[in-house]
Amino acid sequence: MQKIAATAPEAQSPGLVAGNIAQLKALFPELLTEGPQGSAINLDVLKALVGDATVSDADEKYGLNWHGKRRARQLALTPSTGTLRPCFDESVDWDSTQNLMIEGDNLEVLKLLQKSYAGKVKLIYIDPPYNTGKDFVYPDNFQDSIQHYLELTSQMEGGVRVSSNTDANGRFHTDWLNMMYPRLKLARTLLRDDGFICISISDAELVNLKLLCEDIFGPEAHKGTIVRTTGQTTGQDSGGLGSSFDYMLLYAKNPDLDVGGLPLDDSDLERYQDSDSRGNYALWQLRKTGSNDRRTDRPNMFFAIKSPDGDDVLPIGPTGYESCWRFDPKGYSRLAAEDYIVWKRRNRPDGSEDWWPYVKTYLEGRTKRPSPLWDDLPGSKKASIDLRNLMGDSVFDNPKPVELIQRLIKICGVGSSDIVFDFFAGSGTTGHAVMAANLEDGAARRFILVQLPVHLDSNEATQNAAASFCAALNRPPVLSELTKERLRRASQRFKSEAGEISNFGFGLRIFRLDASNIKPWRASAVDAQSLIAQMDHLVEGRTEQDLLYELLLKLGLDLCIPLQQQVIASKSVHAVGAGVLLACLAESITSIEVEELAEGIVQWHKQLAPAGETTCVFRDSAFADDVAKTNMVAILQQHGIQNVRSL
Numbered sequence: 001m002q003k004i005a006a007t008a009p010e011a012q013s014p015g016l017v018a019g020n021i022a023q024l025k026a027l028f029p030e031l032l033t034e035g036p037q038g039s040a041i042n043l044d045v046l047k048a049l050v051g052d053a054t055v056s057d058a059d060e061k062y063g064l065n066w067h068g069k070r071r072a073r074q075l076a077l078t079p080s081t082g083t084l085r086p087c088f089d090e091s092v093d094w095d096s097t098q099n100l101m102i103e104g105d106n107l108e109v110l111k112l113l114q115k116s117y118a119g120k121v122k123l124i125y126i127d128p129p130y131n132t133g134k135d136f137v138y139p140d141n142f143q144d145s146i147q148h149y150l151e152l153t154s155q156m157e158g159g160v161r162v163s164s165n166t167d168a169n170g171r172f173h174t175d176w177l178n179m180m181y182p183r184l185k186l187a188r189t190l191l192r193d194d195g196f197i198c199i200s201i202s203d204a205e206l207v208n209l210k211l212l213c214e215d216i217f218g219p220e221a222h223k224g225t226i227v228r229t230t231g232q233t234t235g236q237d238s239g240g241l242g243s244s245f246d247y248m249l250l251y252a253k254n255p256d257l258d259v260g261g262l263p264l265d266d267s268d269l270e271r272y273q274d275s276d277s278r279g280n281y282a283l284w285q286l287r288k289t290g291s292n293d294r295r296t297d298r299p300n301m302f303f304a305i306k307s308p309d310g311d312d313v314l315p316i317g318p319t320g321y322e323s324c325w326r327f328d329p330k331g332y333s334r335l336a337a338e339d340y341i342v343w344k345r346r347n348r349p350d351g352s353e354d355w356w357p358y359v360k361t362y363l364e365g366r367t368k369r370p371s372p373l374w375d376d377l378p379g380s381k382k383a384s385i386d387l388r389n390l391m392g393d394s395v396f397d398n399p400k401p402v403e404l405i406q407r408l409i410k411i412c413g414v415g416s417s418d419i420v421f422d423f424f425a426g427s428g429t430t431g432h433a434v435m436a437a438n439l440e441d442g443a444a445r446r447f448i449l450v451q452l453p454v455h456l457d458s459n460e461a462t463q464n465a466a467a468s469f470c471a472a473l474n475r476p477p478v479l480s481e482l483t484k485e486r487l488r489r490a491s492q493r494f495k496s497e498a499g500e501i502s503n504f505g506f507g508l509r510i511f512r513l514d515a516s517n518i519k520p521w522r523a524s525a526v527d528a529q530s531l532i533a534q535m536d537h538l539v540e541g542r543t544e545q546d547l548l549y550e551l552l553l554k555l556g557l558d559l560c561i562p563l564q565q566q567v568i569a570s571k572s573v574h575a576v577g578a579g580v581l582l583a584c585l586a587e588s589i590t591s592i593e594v595e596e597l598a599e600g601i602v603q604w605h606k607q608l609a610p611a612g613e614t615t616c617v618f619r620d621s622a623f624a625d626d627v628a629k630t631n632m633v634a635i636l637q638q639h640g641i642q643n644v645r646s647l
Contacts, residue, residue, distance in 0.1 A: 064211035068178045076182035080111035082146045083550040084511040084559070085542075090484060092491045097507025098417075098560045099431065100448040101487055103480040104513025105149035106423040109450045110186040112513075115556030117448070121190045122418035124197040125408055125430055127400055130246075131176040131205045146515045153453045153478070173208060180209070183423065184216050190421060191253040196223070196412040198250045200400070206247050213251055220255040224372050228404065231379020260413045261367025272363040276339075283342055283358035287315040288326050295322035303329050307355035308343050326359065335359060370411050377403050387427060390489050395466040395482055396427040405433030409445070416443035425449035428483040431508075432490045438505030439494050445505060446560075449487075453478035484510060509560060517542045517550050518647065538619065538647060544585040547647060548574055551583060551617060564608075568600030569593050579608030582616040585647070589618070591628040598635035605641060613643060620646035 021039055024031055033042045047054060084102060088094055102109050187197060197217070201209050214222065226248040233244040250259070271282040287293070288301070295302040295315075301324035304312035317323040325332060335341050346356045378386075383401040388394050405420075414420060414437075422430035434447040456477040458467035467477040475481040487508050494506045519537045538547070552559055557577060564575040571586040571593070582601060589597065605614060616636055623629040633644045 064177075064208065064215055066174050066177050068174060069181065072178045072181040073185065075107075076185040078111075078145070080108045080145055081516055082108050082112060082149070082513055083516045083546070084109070084112060084553060085514050085546050086549050087510040087512055088545075090510045091508055092488055093507030094509055097509055098444070098446045099434075099487075099505075099508050100446075100511065100559060101425070101428075101431065101484055101508055102448070102450045102511045102513065103453055103484070104450065105145075105452055106450040107183055107186070108145050108149055108513055110183060110190070110423060111145075112553055113448070114186065114189060116553060116558055117419070117421075118189050119192055120419060121421045121448075122192055122195050122414050123408065123412045124187055124191060124195070124421045124423075125199075125405060126187075126197075126422055126424045127200040127426055127429075128180060128424045129176070130202040131172070132202065146513075149452075149513060150515075153455070173205070176205060177208060177212065180212060181216075184212065187421075187423070188216055188253070193254050194257055194413075195253045196250060196257070196259075196408075197253075198226075198248050198408055198412075200228075200246060200248050202246050203243065206249075210249060213249055217251040217253070218255060221251045221253070223250040223252050223257075223259050225249055227373050228377070229373075229375040229379060230398075231381050259370060260411045262370050262407070262410060264363075264366060264368055268368060269363070272366075274360075276360075278360075278362055280363040281360040282363075283344075284326075284361050286325055286327075286332075286341070286357040286359050287317075288324050293317065293323050295324055298324045300328050301325045305332060305357065307357075309355060311355070313355065313357065370407075374404070374407070377401055377407065383429075387486070390493070391469070391482075391486060393465055393469055395469045397462060399427040400429045402429060402433045402436055405430050406437050406440075409433065409437050414445055416445060419446045419448060421448045423450040425451040425483050426479075428486040428490075431487045435490055435494045435506050439498055443505065449483065451480040451483045453480040484508075511549070511559070515539070517547050538621065544572065544574075547585045547619070548576075548583055551581065551647075552576065555581060555615065557581065566600075566604055568604070569597040571597055573597075573601060573604065575604065575608055577610070579605055579610030579614055580612055582614060582641070583618075585617070585619050586622055587619060588624075589622045589628060589632070590624050591631075594623075594628050594631050595635065598632050601636065602639040602641070605639070614641050615643040615645060616641050617645045617647060 021032065024041075031042060031046060033040050046052075082104075084104075087103075091097075184197075191197060199209060199213070210222075210225075227245050228248060229245045231244070233242040252259075272280040274281055274283070288298070292298070302315060302322060303325070304314050305325075307313050315323040315325050327335065332341075340360045342358045342360060343355050344358060345353050347353055378401040380398050380401075383399045384394065384397075386402065387396060387399050409420065420430060420434050425431070428449060428451075431447045431449050434445050437443065438445055453476070456463045456467040456470065456479060458464050458471075458477065466479070466482055469485075470477045470481045473481065473485060475485075491506045491508055498506065517539050519539055548563075549559065551557075552561065557580070561577050564578075566573050566575070568584075571584050571589070574583045574585075575581070576583070582605065584597065584601070601616065618629075618632070620629075623632070629646070636644050
């Protein structure tokens, strides 16, 4: 029995404001908008409704606008102060894999990846919160980005629990748009010129998302809206139509980029029964059919050709209109000379027969244009069963089917070593699908996944199984732990199935977002003890590997770039990218050790013979004194290593 508390709506008088808003919304839906404090009245609309002649359309313009858009744009341009810390013990095949799973707030991770991965991603697929009123939405008040992330990991913001973005919120759509806008702006810069982005959504935000994407990618970059059947009907008690599908908006970085084809199915293959020395072929009408098939559409393709009887044949449509051939006269002559044209007798409507030309189209390399209706893939129920079989328990609601992402990989032309990126990773379907595609054709596609460690509440019925699963693994009860565990299990399964095939495409490197290894200078430190504490400006407890991978990010190097290590003068020295970066991050370098260490680095640098200029980095506090530091720089620069830096 639910107790009615003093703060419950049942114990209070009716809200007059809420009643007024409801009445206005019923009479004039266009009058209500979203403002900085919630629901607001659009005064220009009100003036127009009452016939006020002072209303002006000077500020009206086409496009999607909302309160906070300017700030959201600025947010995308604000640099991150964080870093990514490697998690070796949670990873699979660290030394050989090219796959990444990053735990953290995706906005900060998108910023951190800009230097290393801008213009390198072939396909981005995301399945963001649908903003149905029940799902988690990242708030848009980012005072301190890393602190904001740390608060979100425990679902707290300023001491207040963050939950769902309910439809009672006066900024319902605004909050969602402010969350999505900077992330999509940053995602676009990561795409290659021949890259695609595909976004799953329901009809709750479909219209807003399309306008948002057209603002960021341009309307001409829209390659279609995919309708995917889920296999389950929801919302039947809403008073409206139930829903058994969702949508996927597909955009290209380059508007001129075409979507690739899909393999032919059995019904298509039945057409290719004839064969010659070139292979199996089907016959297609030489006359163009479908749209733009009129003589006026292509005048140069309306001409007479000779039938086997010597009669002139024109491209006349079935109702007698002047149509056009598929080729111009020069193209037709070449095809006829190379035996691509086949003449067959056909029956005319009046009962007579005549000759009609066809062109051979060969099976090899042939694909079909993808349909916008994807009703032939497994639905949510099958995807849930597959995930349960892998994990041994039902730990995630409504995962996307692996086959869905595999199809996207095909039509977007994701080739071997190309990168697929998903920064709303959820259960990890995208990474699973990339590994499945690699197993299928032996390629080495890469994935980068990002997932916020959303807290799982064991007291919530829908989260209890997932929280218990994490507890059984002796891991924190957060969503990202499910993502990592699924990827690890999928990796082991695919490696086992691959056998002798290289497992290059099946491993996993895991990183965790955290505050930078470099302490910010605090000007407020006025006492001697505080100033002394800041002399070593590296965060206590951070390892050499933590520092090394922050260097990779800051220098714009791939987080999976090959690393080498040597021990010189009892110090570990790391070489990145065949010597593009040399780093000795030891905590102590005495004056006696400087010469031996420097000479050893010089010799190794000569052996590596890097193609470009080398940067050599040390821990600033490691040197015994300024003399030791100066001597190190002098020796290295004397032997051609000019860029010597310290942390």
